[in-house]
Amino acid sequence: MYASSGNTQVRAGIVVTGTELLSGLITDRNGPWLAQRLGELGVEVAHLLCVGDRPEDLAAALRFLGDQRIDLVVTSGGLGPTADDVTAEVVAGFAGVRLELDAAVEQQIASALARFRRGSSFDSEALLAANRKQAMVPRGAQTLNPVGTAPGLVLAIENGPTVIVLPGPPRELQAMWPMAVATPAARAVLDHARPYESAQLRLFGLPESQIAVTLREVSQTLDLTPMEITTCVRHAELVIDIRHRPGAEATRRALIEAIRMQHTHQVFSTDGTSLDDQLAQLLRGRRIGLAESCTGGLLAARLTARPGASDYVAGGVVAYSNTAKTELLGVPAELIEQHGAVSPEVARAMADGARHRVGANVGVGITGVAGPGGGTDAKPVGYVCICVTTSDGAHLASDPVLPGDRAEIRDRSVTVAMHLVRRVLQGVEVDTPSR
Amino acid sequence: MYASSGNTQVRAGIVVTGTELLSGLITDRNGPWLAQRLGELGVEVAHLLCVGDRPEDLAAALRFLGDQRIDLVVTSGGLGPTADDVTAEVVAGFAGVRLELDAAVEQQIASALARFRRGSSFDSEALLAANRKQAMVPRGAQTLNPVGTAPGLVLAIENGPTVIVLPGPPRELQAMWPMAVATPAARAVLDHARPYESAQLRLFGLPESQIAVTLREVSQTLDLTPMEITTCVRHAELVIDIRHRPGAEATRRALIEAIRMQHTHQVFSTDGTSLDDQLAQLLRGRRIGLAESCTGGLLAARLTARPGASDYVAGGVVAYSNTAKTELLGVPAELIEQHGAVSPEVARAMADGARHRVGANVGVGITGVAGPGGGTDAKPVGYVCICVTTSDGAHLASDPVLPGDRAEIRDRSVTVAMHLVRRVLQGVEVDTPSR
Numbered sequence: 001m002y003a004s005s006g007n008t009q010v011r012a013g014i015v016v017t018g019t020e021l022l023s024g025l026i027t028d029r030n031g032p033w034l035a036q037r038l039g040e041l042g043v044e045v046a047h048l049l050c051v052g053d054r055p056e057d058l059a060a061a062l063r064f065l066g067d068q069r070i071d072l073v074v075t076s077g078g079l080g081p082t083a084d085d086v087t088a089e090v091v092a093g094f095a096g097v098r099l100e101l102d103a104a105v106e107q108q109i110a111s112a113l114a115r116f117r118r119g120s121s122f123d124s125e126a127l128l129a130a131n132r133k134q135a136m137v138p139r140g141a142q143t144l145n146p147v148g149t150a151p152g153l154v155l156a157i158e159n160g161p162t163v164i165v166l167p168g169p170p171r172e173l174q175a176m177w178p179m180a181v182a183t184p185a186a187r188a189v190l191d192h193a194r195p196y197e198s199a200q201l202r203l204f205g206l207p208e209s210q211i212a213v214t215l216r217e218v219s220q221t222l223d224l225t226p227m228e229i230t231t232c233v234r235h236a237e238l239v240i241d242i243r244h245r246p247g248a249e250a251t252r253r254a255l256i257e258a259i260r261m262q263h264t265h266q267v268f269s270t271d272g273t274s275l276d277d278q279l280a281q282l283l284r285g286r287r288i289g290l291a292e293s294c295t296g297g298l299l300a301a302r303l304t305a306r307p308g309a310s311d312y313v314a315g316g317v318v319a320y321s322n323t324a325k326t327e328l329l330g331v332p333a334e335l336i337e338q339h340g341a342v343s344p345e346v347a348r349a350m351a352d353g354a355r356h357r358v359g360a361n362v363g364v365g366i367t368g369v370a371g372p373g374g375g376t377d378a379k380p381v382g383y384v385c386i387c388v389t390t391s392d393g394a395h396l397a398s399d400p401v402l403p404g405d406r407a408e409i410r411d412r413s414v415t416v417a418m419h420l421v422r423r424v425l426q427g428v429e430v431d432t433p434s435r
Numbered sequence: 436m437y438a439s440s441g442n443t444q445v446r447a448g449i450v451v452t453g454t455e456l457l458s459g460l461i462t463d464r465n466g467p468w469l470a471q472r473l474g475e476l477g478v479e480v481a482h483l484l485c486v487g488d489r490p491e492d493l494a495a496a497l498r499f500l501g502d503q504r505i506d507l508v509v510t511s512g513g514l515g516p517t518a519d520d521v522t523a524e525v526v527a528g529f530a531g532v533r534l535e536l537d538a539a540v541e542q543q544i545a546s547a548l549a550r551f552r553r554g555s556s557f558d559s560e561a562l563l564a565a566n567r568k569q570a571m572v573p574r575g576a577q578t579l580n581p582v583g584t585a586p587g588l589v590l591a592i593e594n595g596p597t598v599i600v601l602p603g604p605p606r607e608l609q610a611m612w613p614m615a616v617a618t619p620a621a622r623a624v625l626d627h628a629r630p631y632e633s634a635q636l637r638l639f640g641l642p643e644s645q646i647a648v649t650l651r652e653v654s655q656t657l658d659l660t661p662m663e664i665t666t667c668v669r670h671a672e673l674v675i676d677i678r679h680r681p682g683a684e685a686t687r688r689a690l691i692e693a694i695r696m697q698h699t700h701q702v703f704s705t706d707g708t709s710l711d712d713q714l715a716q717l718l719r720g721r722r723i724g725l726a727e728s729c730t731g732g733l734l735a736a737r738l739t740a741r742p743g744a745s746d747y748v749a750g751g752v753v754a755y756s757n758t759a760k761t762e763l764l765g766v767p768a769e770l771i772e773q774h775g776a777v778s779p780e781v782a783r784a785m786a787d788g789a790r791h792r793v794g795a796n797v798g799v800g801i802t803g804v805a806g807p808g809g810g811t812d813a814k815p816v817g818y819v820c821i822c823v824t825t826s827d828g829a830h831l832a833s834d835p836v837l838p839g840d841r842a843e844i845r846d847r848s849v850t851v852a853m854h855l856v857r858r859v860l861q862g863v864e865v866d867t868p869s870r
Binding site: 019025026029031036053061149171208209230231301307309310315316357358404 | 489647749
């Protein structure tokens with residue numbers, strides 16, 4: 001292992017296998033998940049490779065990582081029962097060891113299959129044969145108990161990286177991860193990793209180019225070299241990730257303070273909490289009702305994604321048609337007639353209606369033109385009216401023209417609405433009746 | 436370029452840059468999108484690499500692909516204004532050419548910035564400086580007009596692959612792609628690609644191991660070697676992707692027929708249409724109303740993701756609380772009391788209520804225990820009651836115990852519900868009053 005010599009950092013490579021990833025059929029979830037876990041352990045992920053199920057492409061990926069001063073390789077997938085599942089064999093070849101039948105593993109797979117298939121009509125003899133190849137493991141590897149039917153592997157290669165081999169289904173991979181990192185071979189590498197200190201800032205309403213300007217300005221008075229700063233845009237928010245080795249905490253604090261001073265109105269999180277976290281916190285003891293037109297349930301789905309959401313999400317209405325707006329939300333037909341279904345007035349009536357109909361103290365109304373059709377000069381595609389009202393009589397509204405395609409407009413509408421809810425509940429710039 | 440000699444196929448590698456992808460902050464969308472486009476052009480994607488913003492890691496990725504008999508490299512990201520955007524420079528180094536200021540590109544960026552920032556309070560001088568580095572291009576590269584502010588590049592490397600350099604924001608990348616593949620340098624490679632013939636089968640309700648058994652059985656009577664068959668599970672459905680070079684159409688048809696015969700009840704698509712496509716088609720001229728508890732708007736959001744959904748999605752209700760079920764859907768309080776909020780009876784009443792309240796002819800009710808809390812012995816986490824009813828008096832119900840975590844249970848519930856709607860509208864195994 002390379003990192004043991006001197007204080008260079010522990011570097012990892014991730015190899016995700018599956019021809020379906022290279023045909024664009026599905027999007028890899030394992031790579032990002034593994035990257036996050038490794039980052040938390042202080043390991044730098046240098047490369048993430050997706051390769052097909054062809055043995056020679058996986059072998060090439062492993063050889064590449066072998067040449068990159070990589071201490072730890074994590075693979076996902078290719079442990080299944082079909083003929084295109086070749087990871088164990090290729091890893092054995094990379095390590096220069098033989099593949100051997102592990103009788104204990106074979107027995108485990110048989111039991112797992114019996115458990116899964118009980119009472120089913122599938123031919124378990126044939127299944128067993130299909131799964132027997134999953135019991136072939138590289139000599140010297142430590143096996144990890146299967147979560148599904150595929151066992152994982154950890155193999156320390158002499159004069160090479162340690163390789164952790166995990167199954168492809170995200171649930172199985174995630175369940176097996178703690179076992180994998182606890183093996184002696186994995187620990188021998190991970191014990192050399194020095195966890196990063198990190199902080200995340202989240203901003204809403206600032207373009208990424210502007211933060212580049214700010215960072216350059218800050219760097220004239222503050223030495224940012226110990227910091228690794230990455231910015232990215234996600235859900236229409238700007239996330240600034242700051243990492244550094246222990247010892248640079250004061251610089252980090254100064255940097256965060258400088259960004260906060262420069263962008264007071266845009267910074268909404270400096271402690272790593274997401275907008276979703278903050279709303280869940282702010283809604284504690286309250287109840288929210290949702291009325292969605294163009295977002296079609298996306299806001300409700302996002303709020304209820306979180307366990308325990310039933311404590312504060314009272315209910316919601318997807319009111320695509322005018323009938324639904326009138327029937328389910330009590331929006332007056334004349335109001336729709338007068339201002340149009342996409343208007344600040346209707347958004348507000350929808351928010352009030354949602355609040356009243358489900359017995360909530362906070363109501364959200366969203367109505368807009370998500371496109372691609374339906375836009376006019378006055379109300380183009382992307383024009384979205386959003387309003388938040390409370391039973392205290394406070395309200396906050398916004399009617400931006402949002403960029404992007406249908407999916408992006410819907411996604412951004414949800415984010416804008418959630419920020420309005422946040423600001424109302426934090427009491428920021430809210431029109432209350434007393435003003 | 437390698438593919439020109441002989442009839443070997445055109446191979447591509449994709450390099451997606453961004454440290455945020457390696458910290459797990461965001462999930463790459465560009466890799467799968469590019470892979471799909473390349474596949475359609477008949478190009479085999481051999482490798483997809485995500486690398487950080489460190490120049491040496493990107494350089495290593497390019498060198499690796501250079502060693503893999505790759506004809507075409509497509510990169511995404513690293514063209515932005517911040518200091519960690521280094522792609523153009525590294526590509527120039529890989530190609531062994533210099534980086535030069537392209538005055539025309541500089542002018543384009545200035546205009547794009549002026550357009551974007553009009554009326555904004557941001558310091559445009561500083562922005563311009565931050566963006567000037569985006570006008571540095573490798574000598575000999577053809578530039579592609581910026582969609583945002585970042586221009587793309589196409590560079591044919593002597594005795595090496597052709598490299599297409601695209602910006603990271605998915606919308607910009609996707610908009611620029613047609614320009615990129617139309618350049619002479621890209622065409623010189625792509626004209627050698629022989630598009631695959633392909634077919635996709637979709638099955639619902641069959642484990643992946645079982646399809647492995649079927650494929651092995653089929654291969655005993657049918658020579659499958661000309662076929663490239665990949666299977667994957669997505670949204671709880673099994674997708675079988677079959678690819679082959681022109682000439683093997685009869686084998687493909689025989690294979691599809693064999694799978695269809697073996698799994699009559701599970702195969703629901705053999706023509707590439709998704710469940711969403713099929714529902715949009717089946718709902719034409721109809722109107723659907725949705726009542727969701729545990730899925731919290733996810734079904735409504737999925738159905739309305741498609742343009743034109745307003746023609747058939749009349750509306751929906753997210754009825755988390757019993758009050759909402761009673762108030763918004765007219766579910767009798769006694770019914771909830773008698774059978775519990777999660778029960779087939781309440782699911783059916785929700786479906787009927789949704790249908791009546793929004794004036795639809797098809798209604799869906801979903802109520803279940805998404806977890807992680809709230810499960811009991813009788814109604815464990817994953818127990819979900821789903822019912823579809825129509826104004827003709829037809830109905831179809833299912834109350835499975837679904838595996839997975841909260842997100843998976845919600846996602847699978849939506850898929851099960853959509854399959855029930857499909858079967859009701861196709862008239863498959865539906866309980867009608869006349870039976």
